[in-house]
Amino acid sequence: MKTRSQRLEIPVLLGTQTLFNIGFYAVVPFLAVVLSSDFLLASTAVGLILGIRTFAQQGLFLAGGTLADRFGARTMILIGCAVRAAGFLTLAASLWPSTPHLGMFIFGTLLTGFGGALFSPGLNILVAAAQSARDQGQVQHVRRATLFAWLSITGEIGAVTGPLMGSALWGWGFSTVAGFGAVFFVAIGIFLALTLGKTDTASALSAATGAGTKASKPHSSFRECLRDRQFLAFCSLHAADLLAYNQLYLAIPLELERQDMPTQWLGLIFAWISILTLSLQIPLSWLAARIGPAATLRMGYILSALGFSVLAFIPSSAFGEETSLVRILCAVTLMTLGHMSVHPTALSLVPKFAGLNATGSYFGLLSTCGGLAVLLGNMLFGWLLSHTAGAAELSFIPWLVMIIPLLLASWLGSRLVRDRMLRTRSA
Known part of the structure; x- marks a missing residue:
């Protein structure tokens, strides 16, 4: 029998993916515009910087996943939110001087990628545990869409909404857009700190799968x-x-x-x-x-x-x-x-x-x-x-x-x- 907190966990996890993508897509699609217009970089340099940002996220997923196993998915999700907020704040701050600071801007883009590498594996861990728990209580012949399919849909809602919010704020300048992203991820972190259960990764997965002591390491x-x-x-x-x-x-x-x-x-x-x-x-x-x-x-x-x-x-x-x-x-x-x-x-x-x-x-x-x-x-x-x-x-x-x-x-x-x-x- 599922507890009330277990029933609430799945909507929280799916909604979190929407929130993550709203905050991300409100800011990141405009990075190329800023690099070319404010920093006057050639398209090759723009592509290189954005490529490094992507690799900083995807390439470091293994590190983020390992940390989530070691310290808990919830902990790494919250740290990831803080790192991405710091990255967006750094992006905004790079444009505050009279002469924009390119090094600070690049550092901010790397922080945004690293933040994603910290919280995304943690979210996948919790979704996998919720999926396993749902399968445990499901009649064998019943086939339903997986939670990862729903995760794609809720993420797409955020991917559509985010650029609209960024465009609405663009009239006040990119610093405002990036500042909004920073505040948004702080708010997400506070929301998740209050709503995500404090069960550690191993316990969550063990409870969901029936794993034994090996899962406790x-x-x-x-x-x-x-x-x-x-x-x-x-x-x-x-x-x-x-x-x-x-x-x-x-x-x-x-x-x-x-x-x-x-x-x-x-x-x-x-x-x-x-x-x-x-x-x-x-x-x-x-x-x-x-x-x-x-x-x-x-x-x-x-x-x-x-x-x-x-x-x-x-x-x-x-x-x-x-x-x-x-x-x-x-x-x-x-x-x-x-x-x-x-x-x-x-x-x-x-x-x-x-x-x-x-x-x-x-x-x-x-x-x-x-x-x-x-x-x-x-x-x-x-x-x-x-x-x-x-x-x-x-x-x-x-x-x-x-x-x-x-x-x-x-x-x-x-x-x-x-x-x-x-x-x-x-x-």
Whole structure:
């Protein structure tokens, strides 16, 4: 029988993802504008700084997850909120002098990334524990959307709302926008300090899964996840998903530019992604529950690969001379459906890979591998793009950087998950 606090915990966790994304997207989309207009940096330098910020978050997830295992998910979530608030405050302060301070601004961007690396694994740990607890009280044949699918929806609500709030404050300058972000994350921290239970990570997961004494030593999960060759292989293969989804922010804007299409179309594309996420995430999760994780991963990776294949092998003329946007929207739709299929599924599999070990390091390693893939994959994609520019017969080559890893993930990743699940059931 669930207690009242347990019933309240799931809405708090899902609402927290919305709040995190509102605060994040109210500020971060405007960083490129400030770097180019206030600091007069070239686009290459802007891309490098923003890339480092992304890697500071994704690349340090393993550290954040390990710390959450050691000191507790709730503790690291609260510290992460404080670090991100400090980062936003530093961004605001960098513009207060008569001559803006670039070093302070870069330090602020790194703090925002590090804050996310601290609180996101903690949130995933608590959601995984809540999902396990929900599964314990669920009749076996009943299949419902996972909490990670709902986490995607609540996060998307925040991703849509945040830029609107930032735009509304833009008239008072970026310092006001960043200051709002800092105050907002302080408020989130206070809210979570009052509402999140004080149960430590190991106890929460142990209670949810029925784990024994091994779960009471969460610090061992760092070594265990690195020794788990199957999980390392899965992380390496699944990294293709984050690399692919990141192209919505790199390859798609470049494709619009290559087709001489207005940059304003990018807003329509992201609005379409939000519509797809909000309307189809739960139906896709129901389908995933019906067909199983291995089949879901296979389907999702293939959908994303098909999206890039549209850009690689189908010319704009196939859709008519004036409808290049239709081709890009087809590609984006397939990529988004693929990500919506595999991302919640992969997150929900992490506790199954972890077994009796605490899950923070496992969640962290999954994201860190994705961050490395984005860093290296984007560099290779950009290099190939520049070396094939002007050669129409070679224009498909850069897209193979996305297509080949996704096809490998579809073939090998789904088999690996199926074998792991069979071994878990027989244990």
